[in-house]
Amino acid sequence: MSKVRTLILRAPGTNCDVETAFAFEQAGAVASLVHISQLISNAKQLKDYQIMVIPGGFTYGDDLGAGKVLANEIRLKLGQDIERFTENGGLILGICNGFQVLVKTGILPGILPTSKPPLTLTTNDSGRFECRWVSLGVNRESRCVFTRGIERLYLPVAHGEGKVVADPEVLPKLDVALYYTDEQGDKASYPYNPNGSVENIAGICDASGRIFALMPHPERFIRGSQHPRWQSEDTKEWGDGFRIFTNAVKWAQGL
């Protein structure tokens, strides 16, 4: 069986591309780093891939709002190609800045016509960029293929604009795959919810379950020694984030 191919999209200011590629490779996929200018000049190459990832970073400096400039570029120049990619069963993962980009393109949540985006990600309630580890609960009802079989996760976040804000009528329609919790798994406020996200939303997926985005960084916890307390706690060889990648690769193998 040929290996699953993953496209890791780079843009000016992307900075988590290398470790994200490493995570997919550890999970058994082939990962290629592709610059946005390269993809725009040859969008057909998308069909060679089963998974597309928009990794973390500060694309275009996050000027005008996190992910905004890249989101516009993707929407205007690659919108149809990405639609075709997902219609053909492709998976899309957005991490941190990738979440912001997917929301601001309208690709997520994908439940309404894109003319009026129903939700956005905005400045943390603390007003600060913060890097900290968070506990996450996984919604078992979610259609998300990336989080299948996972109950809880412990992952780092590092962002200044991770607060999900949504119109009230949109909230019940969202497929919330991941939410922030305290150490016991209950919903809790800051600092457990690091940004003030509505309903503790940490990650969402579309109706197909194949487009998924989250603020925490699974690629930063793929082996046990990345855990902040691996010296004192029994940590496994693989980190919590790793299963997101193996899930994606396993699903894509079936394509």
Add this chain to the structure above:
Amino acid sequence: MHRVEVYLKSHLPDARGQGLVRDINDLGITTVSDVRVLDIYWLDAALRPDELDMLCQQLLADPVTQEYHCDTEFKSQDKTDPGLYSVEVAYNAGVTDPVEDSITKAVLDLGIKDVRAVKTAKRYLIRGELSKNELEVISSSLLVNPIIQHVVEHEVVAFPESPRYHFKLREIDLLGAEGAKLSEIAHQFSFTKDELEAIAAYFKKQERNPTDAELETLAQTWSEHCVHKTFRAKIHSGDTVIDNLLKNTVMRATEELNKPWCLSVFEDNAGVIDFDGRWALCFKVETHNHPSAVEPYGGAATGIGGVVRDIMGTGLSAKPILATDVFCLGPPDLPYDRLPPGVLHPRRIFKGVRAGVADYGNRLGIPTLNGAILFDERYTANPLVYCGSVGLIPKSLSRMGQQKPGDLVVLVGGRTGRDGIHGVTFASEQLTQESTAVSYTSVQIGNPIVEKRLIDALLKARDRRLFTRITDCGGGGLSSAVGEMAAETGVRVYLDRVPLKYAGLSYTEIWLSESQERMVLAVPAECSEELLALFASEGSEATVIGEFTDKRRLKLFYQENLAADLSMEFLHRGRPQLELKATWQKPQHAEPDSAQPPDLAEALLKILGSWNVCSKEWVIRQYDHEVQGSSVLKPLVGRDNDGPGDAAILRPILDSKMGIIVSNGINPKYGDIDPYWMAASAIDEALRQIIAVGGNLKRVALLDNFSWGNTNRPHNLGALVRAAQACHDMAIVYETPFISGKDSLNNEFEFEGKTISIPHTLLISAISVMEDTSRAVSMDLKQAGDLIYIVGTTQNELGGSEYFRNLGFVGSRVPKVKPHQAKKLMDRLSLATEQGLVRACHDLSEGGIGVAIAEMAFAGRLGAAVSLKDVPLGEPIDRDDLVLFSESNSRFLVEVAPDDKAEFERILAKTSFACIGRATSSGILEIYGTREKKVASISVAKLKEAWQRPIRW
């Protein structure tokens, strides 16, 4: 012209504004209830209403959270509302708006082609009862920095046409100058008398006057910042003469040690050591003090940007994998009436430099894993901002490249503007009250995304071997970068080919500009096409601006006109050596006269809550320390991820177990007593941290960074000599060579006829290779019932200690280092760690045993009971407070499981150590004195609260 104003929907909280409310409260103004921050965009364009609406809806405003106004009368509301004040702040002309590039790009993506230029501004709507004076204080203390910004009074931002520049050669009449005129030239270019005489003699031989570009080139190349002329001076110290302090101390140690793993020392932009035989590590720390004093955010941001370019400019370009930063600042609670005129308040400098480092470092995707923050009132006018970076490079590319005549000079990265002109001479001068008013051209904001594009493109170009040499454009701009690169060959540069941010720059301005995010490559002609195409594909600019020759001359052209023609020999070897005098006398400081307090809990709480010791979590969390996925030991450790880690460990190669340890040592308060022992202590501290986290001394390299007052004063220079000698002496015994360094002199401030000098400050940064990162140890107590050992000897050494400082004394018994003993002890402790016998380890520094045990306990969410009775003493000490808070060097607290007791003690045998207590589950820290009387009993939660409270902003 269009003006667009974007604001948050009124029902949403404004996080930026709430931060400002807190800052306003800190100013002592408590009547402000709310601040809203509005983004203003000025567009130089004539758009149709539908185009403008589309632009706002799809780009400038977020449809879920924001609303906007275009070109309408929108200020009516605040004019009629007496409790609402509006302050609009825009960038000064000539300051590059960091957001402009992104907006221009995004506007084009939307298919709107006729926007000629964009500027941004901010409008603050402040609600509360304020006097005119209070509003002015808020505005000048928090909202506007006149160096880069101004308050918009008349609601129109102009887009002036830049005037075109017409070439006109400027010559300086040096040969005809005498007396006062000569002094004026010397002053203008910051030359010493000897230097100007040498230059005059050179041009006399040439039978012509110098051009301005020639004198500027000499001024930059011969500046303290570029050539370290104090460290290379002939120093008369008593009866001895030191011909080149650097070569005789710091560099001599490296030569004597002659370690085969030192790959490139004191020659390139960073020092380089072998990592694993295949990869090498580069390490460099720089200061960016003067720019940070006048514009903290921009100064610190360009500091991190600059040191990262040093890493990219080492060998044939390394990948930056870690950032470290150390700040020395005035106390955040300094009363405003003690603030010298023209100086920013320490709290504002603190917040500004923190934000600058975070915004720039985070955007580059480089984890900031290590650092330190120190406070002393003498840093108020001269804050120190050290920025450092580690790079990873294939060992085969780790030596400085060498171009061939005929190779092209290629300028890559950002465009050139008037930014930072004369930054180097500014950096080497003393600050005055007026500095903040006149130094505006020396400061800029920096654009991290331009630098990130540059990193991405460069590493690809390196791997395709498209260039033969690289250096960064730092201080002195092209004049230093190209002048240095071409020293052994020669070069012709066509200045009119340099891409500019705006028209109107003269050839000299282009040559001297310190615009950020630029580097210079030597590119073989046959590679240039591929290189230019590669940079274009990464969205990074690359331009051929000249070629290297074999003529050993520096020739500058503007269009067809020759603007400079200097011999490389004279430029690089023609500088007369400085002669300086050094003296040093041990200062006298009184010992405290108070008796030991019966209960030491209060003293411990006070030290934990002091600015120097207290938690810096507020800062650390705002740095991304997880990016690149490499961190093994994080800056915040322990049960709640908030204890103070001793050193950072990372695994730079994701599938290798080998790691890097980075640490730092800095103790300026010891320098008030004796700079020799200050330097020795700083080295010991940096090494202790490496040992504490599980490293060893087998492969440790050091960097020195001296920040000093004016070294033309013999006693300051004498102090520098002593510190440098300690660097040599300690490095030899510890076998830890120096691989690079930097100095920043003249950190003084003059006002009202007084001169305030910073304390002598030496930052030692250490990098170490760790064979197996699974041996890493964190400092938090792990298990109740475990034994707590002290390793090392305690002396009556509280001179310069936090304990004495809290009592209002300096003292005279400065902590010394016995390096032979210390090395033996560290080697044994490393062995114990390697064998897995150490569960937790914390090095003892400020606050001694007291602070260390408290930190270990609260980080582990455990209690501890320790007794001072068995602490090994090097001399009789009859007071518990002195034992508890002594800051003697080369000491550690170690947690050992009871089962490992015998083996641990066997390995440590013949060193100085003792078991002094146990970890407990009580949640209480109990300390017993030398007479077995309880001298402190205090809940760990209370200790932690005291430690966390000061900087919980």
